[in-house]
Every structure is written in C-alpha cells, then in structure tokens.
Amino acid sequence: MSSIADPVAGTSRSDAKAAAAAPAIALPVAGERELRLDLFRGMALWLIFIDHLPANILTWFTIRNYGFSDATEIFIFISGYTAAFVYGRAMLEAGFVVATARIMRRVWQIYVAHVFLFTIFLAEISYVATRFENPLYSEEMGIMDFLKQPDVTIVQALLLRFRPVNMDVLPLYIVLMLFLPVILWLMKWRADVALALSVLLYALTWHFDWYLTAYPSGFWIFNPFCWQLLFVFGAWCALGGAARMSRILSSPVTMWICIAYLLAAFFVTLTWHIPQLSFLMPKRIEQWMYPITKTDLDVLRFAHFLALAALTVRFLPKDWSGLKSPWLRPLILCGQHSLEIFCLGIFLAFAGHFVLAEVGGGALTHALVSLAGILIMWGVAWVISWYKHSADKGASKTKIAGGNADMAGGSA
Amino acid sequence: MRPGAGAVLVLTLFAGLAAAGFARAQDAAPQTCEVPSHLLSTESTLPKVAEAVKNARPLTVLVVGSRSSTILSSENSAYPAKLQAALKEKLPSTPINLSVELQTGKSAEEVDANLVKLVEAKRPTLVIWQTGTVDAMRSVDPDDFRGAVEEGVAALQNAGSDVVLVNLQYSPRTETMISAPPYLDNMRVVAQQHNVPLFDRFAIMRHWNDAGDFDLFSTFHGTDMAKRVHACLGRALSKFVLDAARLDQAQQN
Numbered sequence: 001m002s003s004i005a006d007p008v009a010g011t012s013r014s015d016a017k018a019a020a021a022a023p024a025i026a027l028p029v030a031g032e033r034e035l036r037l038d039l040f041r042g043m044a045l046w047l048i049f050i051d052h053l054p055a056n057i058l059t060w061f062t063i064r065n066y067g068f069s070d071a072t073e074i075f076i077f078i079s080g081y082t083a084a085f086v087y088g089r090a091m092l093e094a095g096f097v098v099a100t101a102r103i104m105r106r107v108w109q110i111y112v113a114h115v116f117l118f119t120i121f122l123a124e125i126s127y128v129a130t131r132f133e134n135p136l137y138s139e140e141m142g143i144m145d146f147l148k149q150p151d152v153t154i155v156q157a158l159l160l161r162f163r164p165v166n167m168d169v170l171p172l173y174i175v176l177m178l179f180l181p182v183i184l185w186l187m188k189w190r191a192d193v194a195l196a197l198s199v200l201l202y203a204l205t206w207h208f209d210w211y212l213t214a215y216p217s218g219f220w221i222f223n224p225f226c227w228q229l230l231f232v233f234g235a236w237c238a239l240g241g242a243a244r245m246s247r248i249l250s251s252p253v254t255m256w257i258c259i260a261y262l263l264a265a266f267f268v269t270l271t272w273h274i275p276q277l278s279f280l281m282p283k284r285i286e287q288w289m290y291p292i293t294k295t296d297l298d299v300l301r302f303a304h305f306l307a308l309a310a311l312t313v314r315f316l317p318k319d320w321s322g323l324k325s326p327w328l329r330p331l332i333l334c335g336q337h338s339l340e341i342f343c344l345g346i347f348l349a350f351a352g353h354f355v356l357a358e359v360g361g362g363a364l365t366h367a368l369v370s371l372a373g374i375l376i377m378w379g380v381a382w383v384i385s386w387y388k389h390s391a392d393k394g395a396s397k398t399k400i401a402g403g404n405a406d407m408a409g410g411s412a
Numbered sequence: 413m414r415p416g417a418g419a420v421l422v423l424t425l426f427a428g429l430a431a432a433g434f435a436r437a438q439d440a441a442p443q444t445c446e447v448p449s450h451l452l453s454t455e456s457t458l459p460k461v462a463e464a465v466k467n468a469r470p471l472t473v474l475v476v477g478s479r480s481s482t483i484l485s486s487e488n489s490a491y492p493a494k495l496q497a498a499l500k501e502k503l504p505s506t507p508i509n510l511s512v513e514l515q516t517g518k519s520a521e522e523v524d525a526n527l528v529k530l531v532e533a534k535r536p537t538l539v540i541w542q543t544g545t546v547d548a549m550r551s552v553d554p555d556d557f558r559g560a561v562e563e564g565v566a567a568l569q570n571a572g573s574d575v576v577l578v579n580l581q582y583s584p585r586t587e588t589m590i591s592a593p594p595y596l597d598n599m600r601v602v603a604q605q606h607n608v609p610l611f612d613r614f615a616i617m618r619h620w621n622d623a624g625d626f627d628l629f630s631t632f633h634g635t636d637m638a639k640r641v642h643a644c645l646g647r648a649l650s651k652f653v654l655d656a657a658r659l660d661q662a663q664q665n
Contacts, residue, residue, distance in 0.1 A: 054584050054587060055618075055622075121588075124588075125588070125589060128585065134585075134630065134637070134638070135483055135484060135634075135635045135638045136483075136581070136628075136637060136638035136641055137480075137581070137583050137585060137586065138479060138484060139478055139479035139480045139545055139546075139581075140480070140545065140549070140581065140583045140585070140586045140590060141586070142517070142549055143549050143586055143589045143590050144589075164588065164589060165587070165588055165589055165590065165591045166588060214551065216550065216551075217550050217551060217552060217553075218550070218551035218552060218553055219553055221591070275450045275451075276450050279455075283604075286604065287604075287605065290597075290601050290604075291554075291597050291598065291601055295554075295594075349588070350588060353584075353587065353588050356584075356629060357584070357585055357629050362624060363622070
C-alpha cells in the first residue's frame with residue numbers, strides 16, 4: 001500500500017540535494033496548455049455527476065467500481081496542480097500580496113457558487129417535502145424537519161457547517177484554497193518541506209482524530225486536514241515535483257507495483273459487487289483493511305490514486321495526438337471550465353433526481369437522464385468558452401496576456 | 413472544434429445505451445419480489461434459534477426498530493407481523509412469540525440504553541435489530557455509530573440472545589438528503605466482526621426497484637405499496653432467519 005508512496009517521498013529528498021543550486025521551485029515552461037489535466041478533470045466532473053445520480057448503466061463506467069479511489073481524488077489533485085501552476089507563477093512574478101489577492105477573489109467566487117447551489121437545493125427539497133408522502137418512507141421524510149427552522153439552518157449553511165448531501169466538495173475546496181497562499185509561500189522556500197509538513201498534518205490527523213464539526217451534528221464529510229495531502233501533492237507536482245519524479249515514474253518496477261496494486265484493489269472491489277466471492281477474502285485482511293474511509297482519505301485510497309496517476313503519466317504522453325482529437329474535445333472543454341461545470345453537475349444531479357422522482361421510469365430513463373446531463377455539461381462548457389473567446393469585452397486581448405493564467409486552470 | 417464528430421460519438425453512445433435499456437426492460441420480472449439467493453444467505457449462524465426449534469421449545473422473537481419497522485395505522489401489515497406469519501407456516505411445530513419494540517427517533521446509541529431492559533423483560537431467543545436510519549438522518553459520526561451498534565450487539569449476545577441486524581431502507585427519494593453508505597458500511601463491519609447475520613434490507617429493496625418489482629420512486633400516497641413491500645420483506649426475512657439458523661434444509665427433509 002504505502003510501497004508506492006514511499007519511493008516517491010524517498011527520492012524527492014535525495015533529488016532535492018542535487019537540485020539545491022537551482023531555485024527551490026521550477027515552473028514548467030509557459031505556453032502549451034497541459035491538455036491532459038483538462039482531460040482528466042473533465043472526466044472527473046462527468047464521473048462525479050454520474051455518481052451523484054441513482055445507479056444506472058452509466059454508473060458502471062465510473063472508476064469507483066473498479067478500485068478504492070474515485071473521481072474526487074482526481075478532481076482535488078488536479079485542482080491543487082493547476083492552482084499552484086497559475087498562482088505560483090503569479091507569486092513569482094507579482095509577489096505574495098498580489099497572488100494572495102487573486103486567490104482570495106477565487107475563494108469568494110467558489111463561496112458564492114456554493115451558496116447558489118444551496119439555494120437551488122432548498123427549493124428542490126421544499127418542493128419534494130410538500131409533495132411526497134409515501135407511508136413507506138414516513139421515517140426518512142423526517143429529514144425535512146430542518147425546514148422548520150430556517151433561521152438556524154440557513155445561517156449554518158452560510159458558515160459552511162450545514163451541507164446537504166453531495167454539497168461537500170466545494171466547502172473542502174474553499175478551505176484548501178484559503179490556505180493556498182501559505183502553501184505556495186512555503187513551496188517557494190522549500191517545496192519538499194511543504195510536502196513533508198502536509199504529510200505530517202495528515203499523519204497527525206489520523207493519530208489524534210482531528211476533524212471539523214458540521215451542523216446539526218457530525219463532521220465534514222471530506223476532512224480538510226486529510227484531503228489537503230492530495231491538494232498539496234498536486235501543487236508540489238506542478239512546481240517541479242513531477243519532473244523530479246520522472247525517473248521513478250518511468251521505472252518498470254514502479255509500473256509493476258502499480259499494476260499489481262490496482263489489480264488487488266480491483267479484486268477487493270469485485271467482492272463488494274459479487275458477494276459470492278467474498279469467501280475468497282481472508283478475514284484477517286478484511287479486518288485490517290475495513291473500513292476504507294473516504295472522509296479521512298484512507299491511505300489505501302491515496303495509494304490507489306497514485307498508482308492510477310503513475311500509470312496514466314507513463315502511458316499517456318503529454319504530446320499524445322489523441323488529445324487534439326475532436327472525440328475528446330467535450331471532456332477537455334468541461335475540464336477547462338471546471339468550477340462552472342462542477343456546479344452545473346451538482347445542479348443537474350439534483351434536477352436529475354427530481355425528474356426521475358416525478359417521471360419515474362426504468363433503467364432506460366435513468367441512463368437517458370445521465371446522458372442528457374453530460375450533454376448539457378458539454379454544451380454549457382462550449383458556451384462559456386465561446387463567451388471567453390468571442391463575446392466578452394476584450395476577449396481577443398486576454399488570449400495573449402492574462403488569459404493564459406485563467407486558461408491553465410485559474411478556473412478551479 | 414468539430415461539433416459533427418462529437419455528435420456522432422454521442423449518438424453512438426446513445427444508441428448503445430438505448431439498446432441496453434430495452435434489453436433490460438424486456439427481461440424485467442413480474443411482481444414476484446424474488447430476492448437473489450446471495451442476499452438471503454449468510455456465513456453467520458443463529459445457534460440459539462436452531463436449538464430452540466430442534467428441541468421444540470417456543471421461539472421468542474423481539475424486533476427492535478425505528479419507524480421504518482412499521483406502517484403507521486396498519487401494524488399488522490408491517491414486516492414483523494409478516495415475519496411471524498411466515499415463521500409459523502414454516503415451523504408448524506414451534507410456537508412463535510413475536511413482539512415489536514419501536515424506538516422511534518432514537519439513534520443506535522440511545523437505543524443501547526434500553527436494549528438490556530427490553531431483553532431482560534422478554535428473554536427473547538432472537539433479537540432483530542433494525543437501526544441506522546435515525547443515525548443517518550442526524551449524520552451521527554459513523555465511528556460513534558459503529559461503536560454504538562457494537563455495544564448493543566455485545567449486550568444482546570451477553571444476555572443470551574441471537575442477533576440479526578437489519579439495515580436502512582433503500583429510499584431513492586431521499587438519496588440527495590440522507591447519506592446512507594457510511595452507515596451501511598459500518599453495520600456490515602460490525603456484523604462481520606461479531607458474527608451476526610445482517611439482513612441487507614437496503615440491497616434487497618434496491619434490487620426490487622431495479623428489477624421492476626416496485627417503483628420506489630413513486631409518489632403514491634396510499635399505504636398499498638408500503639404493505640406489499642413489507643409483506644415481501646417479512647417473507648424474505650423469514651427465509652434469511654431460517655437460512656442463518658441452518659433450519660431450512662432440516663425442515664424440508
């Protein structure tokens with residue numbers, strides 16, 4: 001499990017000595033946009049959307065059915081990567097204050113997006129609550145009771161403490177972005193120290209069981225103290241870490257470890273879907289392994305993501321011609337406007353639930369709703385990019401100067 | 413970009429899905445509410461139940477649950493009553509005493525406090541504990557929930573009862589509001605560690621919904637569907653209990 005994480009951390013230290021003469025962080029050459037990031041972020045957005053809908057045929061295409069990690073890991077890692085790439089450059093060129101100011105503006109945008117989504121959610125469930133009285137679910141309907149005290153609920157929502165189901169990623173993202181200036185500042189000084197501190201925080205959180213409380217009870221579904229590890233690791237990779245790891249990533253040993261781990265994880269997930277197979281799982285391993293927590297980003301999940309990422313980087317080169325193919329264009333387009341498309345995905349998931357609930361219907365309707373949602377995401381991404389390039393004031397100017405930062409992932 | 417190529421991709425996908433959808437719709441079963449056998453079999457056993465039946469002693473069953481263990485104003489159609497009827501039918505020589513203790517609106521931890529009292533009063537051979545819904549609605553810390561279920565199961569076992577855990581209902585309407593997975597997972601863990609059979613109500617109901625036995629998305633207001641679902645649950649639960657007690661084959665022979 002940690003066998004993949006270890007060599008990564010190990011060599012980064014030794015390499016750091018070799019690179020000591022060079023500046024602490026090395027930014028990739030500006031210019032060509034890293035399309036792989038957009039591609040996989042777009043994919044993560046589609047998968048998150050599908051996972052938020054009731055299970056249907058398309059659900060079988062989502063990676064969480066084939067291993068421990070899921071689209072959230074991809075999303076947070078790439079977000080860390082692109083955020084560091086964009087704002088790291090700003091910090092080098094314009095200084096700490098300006099970079100921080102830009103990051104805070106971004107945080108504000110994400111916060112507003114979150115509140116907007118919450119409003120839509122309120123509208124939906126108020127409607128459902130008054131319409132739906134199936135006696136089979138009289139107990140579950142008690143969840144609507146919070147509507148009886150909107151004074152408390154709405155204030156708690158604005159404080160990010162009350163989050164309905166499926167609305168946990170943006171608050172996590174807000175907190176991570178809030179700390180981005182500090183992370184970048186540390187990275188600028190000593191990138192490996194920043195990563196080491198992040199690992200330390202992760203370990204301490206596991207040891208002392210730190211968490212953020214939520215309203216009316218419970219805790220944040222994505223523990224920021226743990227999930228920061230992926231975000232910081234993404235940032236570290238963006239600021240030269242990936243380049244320094246390239247030797248490990250290209251070694252066949254790494255490749256085989258990754259493949260073996262992914263296969264093992266696949267087998268374990270297989271026993272969830274086909275319970276008849278569970279007799280093959282040794283009880284002792286089960287007891288050691290479960291539960292694989294998503295809240296605290298279990299090491300097994302993190303390692304699974306690392307293995308996936310390592311293989312992806314190995315087999316999908318930066319200059320792969322497929323990245324320019326029109327077939328992948330919808331994914332890339334969605335990945336390039338991730339905040340908007342993410343919010344849209346959450347909204348569409350609500351709407352999809354709603355449609356399914358009102359219209360009913362079988363497997364076909366379920367699949368159609370998922371597919372329609374993806375088409376809408378693609379369409380909106382296309383419209384947004386059209387605005388940016390053709391309709392907005394000064395669209396042609398920004399293409400050269402500021403547009404680059406925005407394009408490379410200023411958007412979430 | 414070339415929208416044409418994208419459209420072709422999407423249409424191809426769409427056609428494939430449509431075909432798959434039709435295929436599924438056609439082999440949808442009639443309303444028999446059958447349950448796949450793996451959802452009704454368990455490695456864990458119910459030795460006390462088996463012993464009572466073999467020695468022709470009365471079988472005392474206590475159902476502890478929240479509101480989803482009943483149907484308001486028609487308790488006799490809820491799954492505990494159906495379970496009793498099915499057990500009586502299958503074990504004609506064994507007297508079955510079944511009682512229900514509703515712990516409405518109580519989390520697992522709050523039910524813990526009453527469990528021992530209940531068991532001491534009734535001395536049941538088997539306790540069927542339905543839990544998780546209230547905890548999920550209040551989003552109780554899943555670790556705390558697991559601790560509470562563990563404690564409850566241990567208390568019941570110490571008091572000399574067999575235990576069957578029953579998890580949450582599959583409720584597609586509230587899926588956007590109640591997060592069931594952590595509670596389902598933790599109940600599975602406790603069941604595994606304490607060797608307690610877990611009646612996977614969630615998976616069974618989801619199966620019925622997918623197979624077309626019931627449309628659980630329905631907004632229908634009457635109690636009719638609730639009664640049919642509970643009848644099916646009661647029957648499935650009786651099979652599950654007999655399987656866990658390894659009594660099914662013995663009775664048939």
